Amino acid sequence: MVFERAAHDYDADVHGIPFFRPLGRTLVSAAGVRPGEDVVDLACGRGAVLIPAAEATGPTGSVRAFDLAPTMVALTAADVAARSLPWATVAVADATNPPVEPASADVLLCGMGLFLLPDPVGALARWRGLLRPGGRLAVSVFGAPDPLWSRPDYPLRLATGLGAADRRPGQAILAEGALARALTAAGFELTRDDLVATDLVFRDVEHWWHWAWGTAVRSMLEKVDNADLPAMIDDLTRWHAPSVDAGGLHWRPTIRIVTATVGAPRG
Ligand SMILES: C[S@@+](CC[C@H](N)C(=O)[O-])C[C@H]1O[C@@H](n2cnc3c(N)ncnc32)[C@H](O)[C@@H]1O
Numbered sequence: 001m002v003f004e005r006a007a008h009d010y011d012a013d014v015h016g017i018p019f020f021r022p023l024g025r026t027l028v029s030a031a032g033v034r035p036g037e038d039v040v041d042l043a044c045g046r047g048a049v050l051i052p053a054a055e056a057t058g059p060t061g062s063v064r065a066f067d068l069a070p071t072m073v074a075l076t077a078a079d080v081a082a083r084s085l086p087w088a089t090v091a092v093a094d095a096t097n098p099p100v101e102p103a104s105a106d107v108l109l110c111g112m113g114l115f116l117l118p119d120p121v122g123a124l125a126r127w128r129g130l131l132r133p134g135g136r137l138a139v140s141v142f143g144a145p146d147p148l149w150s151r152p153d154y155p156l157r158l159a160t161g162l163g164a165a166d167r168r169p170g171q172a173i174l175a176e177g178a179l180a181r182a183l184t185a186a187g188f189e190l191t192r193d194d195l196v197a198t199d200l201v202f203r204d205v206e207h208w209w210h211w212a213w214g215t216a217v218r219s220m221l222e223k224v225d226n227a228d229l230p231a232m233i234d235d236l237t238r239w240h241a242p243s244v245d246a247g248g249l250h251w252r253p254t255i256r257i258v259t260a261t262v263g264a265p266r267g
């Protein structure tokens with residue numbers, strides 16, 4: 001799994017590109033996590049959501065976080081220990097069916113992970129059962145992609161035959177309206193569905209390339225032979241020229257933030 005290999009590079013400060021951590025704080029704030037609440041964080045990665053959630057619940061609450069990649073879990077557990085947040089736990093588990101007792105959480109969070117699951121719609125239905133009456137869900141996913149990076153003739157796609165993560169079955173949840181429909185079908189009441197603009201600025205293609213080793217794009221980068229790397233960097237530099245200005249090379253994906261509550265029982 002690409003995230004197991006990417007764990008050490010994921011969201012690394014050394015690149016100076018804040019992305020997942022600001023989004024994690026936005027998600028926790030959108031969920032309105034309060035002191036004393038019991039929170040579950042699914043696909044927790046390196047803790048972008050987990051850490052602010054634990055700060056928000058404080059020691060009278062709890063955060064149970066899960067990720068499928070053992071190295072993500074080990075590194076994040078060490079971060080949690082270093083920050084003295086003993087009311088937060090991190091364990092290896094599949095977010096599709098996490099080891100959480102029914103009706104035991106006040107808030108369920110999943111930052112940038114739902115579309116990686118093979119069956120996001122089924123997962124949402126299961127997640128609803130983990131929430132107490134009145135419980136809340138907050139999820140972030142990719143919204144509209146930056147067109148320059150998503151074209152089928154993007155040089156990295158042509159060279160590697162891969163489309164980063166976009167051939168995963170869970171990608172259908174990213175279609176306009178799909179997440180809102182899935183939440184309603186699962187018995188949630190939608191409370192927010194917003195697109196948030198982002199603008200990541202890299203010095204140049206090489207800077208982006210180093211940062212992308214910590215993301216799912218790594219699966220494409222791994223396929224490029226070292227001997228072919230200079231030519232690939234040249235191709236990408238030409239490709240991205242329209243997104244370069246005095247500040248650097250821009251990547252501007254939008255992010256969808258969705259919140260929902262457990263609605264009235266159906267039937
Ligand atoms: C893009 S990262 C997001 C991590 C974190 N929530 C954040 O906002 O930075 C996606 C994470 O999902 C995890 N993941 C992928 N499939 C999973 C699954 N079936 N169950 C649990 N975690 C999964 C990966 O290991 C990775 O850590």
